[in-house]
Amino acid sequence: MSAKTPYLLETENLKLSYGAFNAVNGVNLKVEQGTIHTVIGPNGAGKTSLFHCLTGERRATDGAIVFGGKNIIKKPSHGRVALGMARSFQLTSLFQNLSVRENLRLAAQGRDGLAALNFWRRVDSKREHLDMADQVLERLQLTARANTLAGELSHGQQRVLEVGMSICSKPKLLMLDEPTSGMGIDDIPIMTQLISDLGRDHTVLLIEHNMSIVMSISQRITVMSHGQILVEGPPEFVRADERVRTAYLGEAA
Amino acid sequence: MSEKNPLPFAKTQSRSMLLWVIAVLIGLPLVLPSATLATEILIFAMAALACNLLLGYTGLLSFGQGIFFGAGSYCAALLMIHLQWGLFSALLGAAIAGALLAFLVGALAIRRTGIYFVMLTLAFSQMAYFLTYTLSGWTGGDNGLLDVPRPEIRIGDTLLMSLSDARYFYGFVAVLFLLIFIGARRVIASPFGSTLMAIRENETRAAAIGYDTRHFKILVFMLSGAVTGVAGALYAMLLHFVPLSNIDLMMSENILIMTIVGGTGSLFGSLLGAGSIVLLGDFLSDLWPRWLMLLGIILIVVVVFMRGGLWGGFTSAFERIKGSRKSRLPIQEEQP
Numbered sequence: 021m022s023a024k025t026p027y028l029l030e031t032e033n034l035k036l037s038y039g040a041f042n043a044v045n046g047v048n049l050k051v052e053q054g055t056i057h058t059v060i061g062p063n064g065a066g067k068t069s070l071f072h073c074l075t076g077e078r079r080a081t082d083g084a085i086v087f088g089g090k091n092i093i094k095k096p097s098h099g100r101v102a103l104g105m106a107r108s109f110q111l112t113s114l115f116q117n118l119s120v121r122e123n124l125r126l127a128a129q130g131r132d133g134l135a136a137l138n139f140w141r142r143v144d145s146k147r148e149h150l151d152m153a154d155q156v157l158e159r160l161q162l163t164a165r166a167n168t169l170a171g172e173l174s175h176g177q178q179r180v181l182e183v184g185m186s187i188c189s190k191p192k193l194l195m196l197d198e199p200t201s202g203m204g205i206d207d208i209p210i211m212t213q214l215i216s217d218l219g220r221d222h223t224v225l226l227i228e229h230n231m232s233i234v235m236s237i238s239q240r241i242t243v244m245s246h247g248q249i250l251v252e253g254p255p256e257f258v259r260a261d262e263r264v265r266t267a268y269l270g271e272a273a
Numbered sequence: 274m275s276e277k278n279p280l281p282f283a284k285t286q287s288r289s290m291l292l293w294v295i296a297v298l299i300g301l302p303l304v305l306p307s308a309t310l311a312t313e314i315l316i317f318a319m320a321a322l323a324c325n326l327l328l329g330y331t332g333l334l335s336f337g338q339g340i341f342f343g344a345g346s347y348c349a350a351l352l353m354i355h356l357q358w359g360l361f362s363a364l365l366g367a368a369i370a371g372a373l374l375a376f377l378v379g380a381l382a383i384r385r386t387g388i389y390f391v392m393l394t395l396a397f398s399q400m401a402y403f404l405t406y407t408l409s410g411w412t413g414g415d416n417g418l419l420d421v422p423r424p425e426i427r428i429g430d431t432l433l434m435s436l437s438d439a440r441y442f443y444g445f446v447a448v449l450f451l452l453i454f455i456g457a458r459r460v461i462a463s464p465f466g467s468t469l470m471a472i473r474e475n476e477t478r479a480a481a482i483g484y485d486t487r488h489f490k491i492l493v494f495m496l497s498g499a500v501t502g503v504a505g506a507l508y509a510m511l512l513h514f515v516p517l518s519n520i521d522l523m524m525s526e527n528i529l530i531m532t533i534v535g536g537t538g539s540l541f542g543s544l545l546g547a548g549s550i551v552l553l554g555d556f557l558s559d560l561w562p563r564w565l566m567l568l569g570i571i572l573i574v575v576v577v578f579m580r581g582g583l584w585g586g587f588t589s590a591f592e593r594i595k596g597s598r599k600s601r602l603p604i605q606e607e608q609p
Contacts, residue, residue, distance in 0.1 A: 097480055098486075101481075101482060113475055113478045113481075114475065115474035116474060117474055118471070126467060126468065126471045130479075130482035134485065136468050137489065137492055138463060138465055139459075139460045139466065139492070141464065142463065143464055185478075
């Protein structure tokens with residue numbers, strides 16, 4: 021794999037099988053540097069399974085995941101952070117009893133990996149993690165809630181924090197798993213705004229159900245069905261595709 | 274653990290906490306009928322504090338604390354009896370023995386989480402007990418290990434202080450306790466400590482933001498094992514004797530009970546917990562031979578009615594009295 025490829029992330033014939041069932045069945049996904057790339061598909065299409073392979077939560081059965089020119093298929097999830105991958109969770113997964121600021125600081129500290137085993141320095145001896153937390157607080161417009169426990173935020177704010185934690189490690193690739201899941205209709209524009217803002221300085225791989233978000237902010241869309249890629253292209257192209265309409269868009273478009 | 278208590282208090286309060294600890298250390302021998310009883314409290318407070326690092330800060334319920342306590346006792350006693358090791362080297366030996374065993378137990382047990390983790394620590398605890406029982410040539414088996422010395426404080430060949438007087442020994446243990454307390458607070462306020470709390474709160478997320486949680490759990494196990502080993506060694510010196518019960522499952526239970534009654538997630542709570550359980554045991558056993566039943570009732574009352582143990586009960590009562598005079602911003606202990 022040459023380093024000159026425009027793709028930050030590529031999968032080659034990626035497979036994830038549960039017994040005889042192939043949840044991901046030979047996917048060749050290419051995520052171009054600097055884009056917001058969305059994966060959509062009906063329920064059971066294999067989006068989340070694909071996502072789990074990419075984050076390292078599940079070990080792919082076969083194929084390759086090439087990130088920044090290196091095959092990372094054997095890296096555990098914590099090892100992928102130092103390489104520049106970061107993720108958010110579909111079900112909000114925060115440190116509920118820690119403050120918002122501490123949630124973000126921990127996420128910034130995580131990139132150092134085992135350096136955090138240091139048990140004799142003070143937390144604030146690493147100024148850069150606190151600074152990063154404060155910057156992200158500002159960007160998420162949560163500065164006023166910095167000392168609130170994460171579990172006491174409104175659901176919408178928790179979703180924003182969920183996404184915000186993933187940018188604290190200065191990742192090259194942001195992988196967001198249904199960031200609007202469970203959000204009220206009033207909060208969704210805030211999330212849309214945030215994601216397109218993050219897309220300006222990160223490559224974003226998005227898994228999303230909400231069609232209006234997908235169409236408005238993605239540069240590229242991959243439609244999955246039955247564990248395979250059905251169609252891939254820019255939003256207009258995908259919107260116009262007959263197979264996509266029958267497989268998925270029927271209800272929304 | 275479902276019982277997470279984010280007991281909020283600010284930095285100034287945590288400094289006054291240190292003063293409280295010093296006050297308790299000075300006050301204990303003055304209030305209590307004997308210095309020996311006060312020493313016993315501090316020794317168990319040390320063990321509870323070490324247990325708290327696992328249970329309160331990392332969310333690991335370990336039934337293996339008795340192993341490290343017992344190992345510290347036997348190791349220090351054997352080193353002093355057979356190799357004539359001095360005070361500090363024997364304590365260091367106990368700390369290393371505790372840490373090594375904790376490494377072994379931890380490295381294997383943390384491969385599983387939740388109830389399986391607890392079962393593994395329980396299994397190790399039983400194994401350690403029977404191993405000690407079997408090796409009676411070294412450990413004295415059922416009779417315990419007798420004639421354990423209590424060396425004096427020496428530097429090189431110069432004798433600084435004899436500890437044979439119970440009050441002097443108390444002083445020595447109190448200084449050691451204070452150092453360990455300060456050390457534990459430092460650990461909690463470090464990047465490592467903050468990561469432990471992240472693991473307690475949400476291990477999946479901790480891994481997702483880049484932490485290899487196994488390393489953190491093994492290290493906290495080793496720190497906890499080292500401190501527990503020192504506590505065990507001091508207990509052997511206090512009694513001049515190592516009873517087999519030092520490495521019994523009951524010991525693990527006792528340490529856990531003290532930690533939970535005092536309050537998980539608060540180091541001062543461990544001192545409270547150890548103090549109240551040791552004192553209650555001392556007091557109740559005079560009243561009634563079946564005093565463990567009363568202790569059981571008290572344990573139930575604390576767990577059911579006081580969230581966050583005695584320490585949690587005290588702070589919430591204190592907050593209620595103080596009302597809304599201060600800001601209610603929940604600031605974590607570990608916040609800089």
